[in-house]
Amino acid sequence: MYDFNHHRPGSIDAAASALSGADDGKILAGGMTLIPTLKQRLASPSDLVDLGAIGELKGICEEGGAVVVGAMTTHAAVAKDATVKAKIPALAHLAEGIGDAQVRNCGTIGGSIANNDPAADYPAALVGLGATVRTNKREIAADDFFTGMFETALDDGEIITAVAFPVPEKAGYAKFANPASRYAIVGVMVATGPAGTRVAVTGAGPCVFRLSDAESALGSGISADAVANVSVAADGLNSDLHASSEYRANLVNVMLRRAAAAAG
């Protein structure tokens, strides 16, 4: 990798000021995407602002009717957290299926959603559960947060602090993992609760999206049968070495049914 200045601030404010003081600063969270990118010399930031020493960004708590996950909480921590497992077991299940053990021990929820990889799992959780992203400047509804492939509503220098998930009545997540990378070729989150009945699909398209046909079909009760005939068009879905858009369209239906069955 190319040389860069490394900052390890102890507070969110210090992180924001380190970032604003840098020519071309980048935030380092768990580093699961950024570090390989740097090692391959595909990026050359002037400064890395490492959030690893900011204690207030880590941890999980219950706040009103929501489970709030600090931005620097690792996937492994979410997967084994007692509150998450009790209140939103589908979220724990999703976190447990991200990447591999090493990735889960380093990768964080904030890093994942800020990157918005179209094949990442968390975007489906946030959109499917109707979560709210908290930053050092504001709160952003998940529906407004993910704006396109690797694009989010975050402003330059804006730092995610936490994600608040309203506790659903029912939720289920099913994923078809890429056999090589274990990213989602298709991942579907089905949930019903304070945020309504929501279905979010990741992996299949350029960005996480809601499946309104499925949401209507599940309006009168969550079951696999209710969505048996919900289909998506292959047009516009991703197509690569591992899965054509046609195959992905099939997998959306299969994973939708499995997620609904898991939620029901």
Added chain:
Amino acid sequence: MSETGIGASVQRKEDFRFLTGQGRYTDDINRPGQLHAYFVRSPHAHATINGINKSAAEAAEGVVAVFTGADMAADNVGSLPCGWVVNDRHGEPHKAPPHFPLARDKARYVGDHVAVVIAETYDAARNAGELVEVDYGELPAVSGTGTALDSGAALLHEEAPGNLCYDWVLGDEAEADAAFAKAHHVTKVDLVNNRLIPNAMEPRAALGDYDGGTDSFTLYSTSQNPHLLKLILCAFVFGLNENKLRVIAPDVGGGFGSKIFCYAEETVCMWASKKVKAPVKWTADRSESFTSDAHGRDHITHAQLAMDENGKFLGMKVDTTANMGAYLSSFSTSVPTYLYATLLAGQYTTPVIFANVKAVFSNTAPVDAYRGAGRPEATYVVERLVEVAAREMGIDPAEIRRRNFIQPDQFPYQTPVALQYDIGDYDASLTKALEMIDYDGFAGRKAASESNGKLRGIGFSSYIEACGIAPSAVVGSLGAGVGLWESAQVRFNATGSVSVFTGSHSHGQGHETTFSQLVADTLGIPIENVEIVHGDTGSIPMGMGTYGSRSLAVGGSAISRACDKIIEKSRKIAAHLMEASVEDVEFENGTFRVAGTDKEKSIAEVAFTAYVPHNYPEDVEPGLDETAFYDPLNFTYPAGVHICEVEIDPSTGVTEIVDWVAVDDFGKVINPMVVEGQVHGGIAQGVGQALLENCVYDADSGQLLTGSYMDYCMPRADDLPSFRVGLTETACTHNPLGVKGCGEAGAIAAPAATINAITNALGILSMDMPASPEKVWRLANEQKMAAE
């Protein structure tokens, strides 16, 4: 059987250092004043090199030198040779275009070596590498095995018109045609044996170290055969006296064949260390491993099997195109010929076989031996043909195999494709495997799967391999440039411990354990007193290294012979000490005894006497240190049956391997646990090929599309079932240990067993590897639609 002797599952002695991070690999070795190399590689699959401007790179911080192909040409550095001459159907040798360590006129694949930067740190070298300006003239590229021979395809080498390396035949075509003319039924299959990337856990690395004082080199390298590397570099590449190079291959973390060969990087590091008068190190990053390790397999085959009305095989015809990549790697030419077509008889009495193999150049990384090397490809052809034949003829797949097996009383059995099998009992393995898998219960299991919406299938692979490579005279007559014997030196130290110097090289196989058991058992000494030394041409007699499941059958036999010499010399010393005649001295469990008396001397006492010869026979030399060279009389022929059972989810196309039975005949087994580990690893690699792994180059640009683990899919523990492993045993008839070799069997057997099971589940005849979920889903849907 003792707890540490032959036949015991002794825990691997070497694992302590590996598991505690105390292994010593090439990259762990650092020399004073060491510099670092970074290779500038071609981003294009095919391009002329019109000029290289290295001035900016030379001026960069920390840079010591920048070299190109022209610099190596000026030093008369030769081409990396291909060590096996294959004569084509007209008796002409294969086309052998030069393969210079740094490209001179053209770059011929993405990752081809164009320049090297030597600098004080790796980062400095890599930074400067980006400043090397190469003026490329992009050319059209051809990467496909099936398109390389097309008229109008881009031409890689002027020396090889039409990209043809050779057009080779084995067997008599007219006889085969006559057999086919009499056939009741002919089964035909079209097969692709997908290209694989080896992915050893430790990337290749090299450290060249020139000593100006003695004008000699030491090269540390991740090699499976340090002596061979030394021979190639000295005799063919540099024209250097062999006493001027010492090659050390310390701990090596996996090879699977890919570390047999002489590569550009180690050649350049060695050469550059003299140019810059400092040690030069290079360690591949994983991306470089993907682009520049020699790849494996990559065949396209049309094969036919002629049968009579009872499913008895009358003849086989096989037509294969094999991709050599852009240049010929060290032994590439032999893989799709003498290691492939000679195995097409399989376990069967097929009387006539004709094979035609065309080897082609393409704008891809060189292809060479990879675990099994030719034999997995042959087994895939034979066992796919047999399975499809069984289905077409309506004969049970186990039954059609039985009808055609070479019978135990037919050995030694001369196949129509050059090999003579010494011994085997193929029905014994099949019978045991059928019992273990509960073949009779399959229909019930299939019905149970169906009621859960799953498709269940079962697939067989009755493989054979030619291992214990190889009788020197035979391979010499077939074009090999080397002999394939092995050496061993067994040295008793004065105080009773033993150092064994072997020309075999362990890169994961467990030689330090297996060889120690062999020596401890033969000499009757504690296993802790045995040390196995390998991988250093400075301390070990000339040896040929490890590949082709040869280490125990050839290297172990050499050790056995050297131990015999030790015992014979010791017997003379013991006889003197016990004042008996040599003929009366017996040796058992480490003790010499005079028959019919209570006189005895331990071998340790004898060893001490040999080094402190105060009371010593006049006609015996002091010391107890014996060397043996063993040249095998024949190949060994491990064989067995693997049965795979799969369950397919038709909604996703996901194949789950739900059961796997492997019954192998490896002859005598020294360490069953090590053998089982080898079988597990081999099956995992074979399943990897069948289900997951696929090296893909873009057909137009020649870019490697599967250049990282994001896209190149390695098998993982959760892709595999718990294997159930059984053994049968017919001892090899021609080596002193009765052993055959086990390292490649799993990788040879597994692909055909897996694809036979999947096609059985889907009710179809054929599909190509890898059986990716999407491919299986499409086939399952087609079957469903056809049924509706």
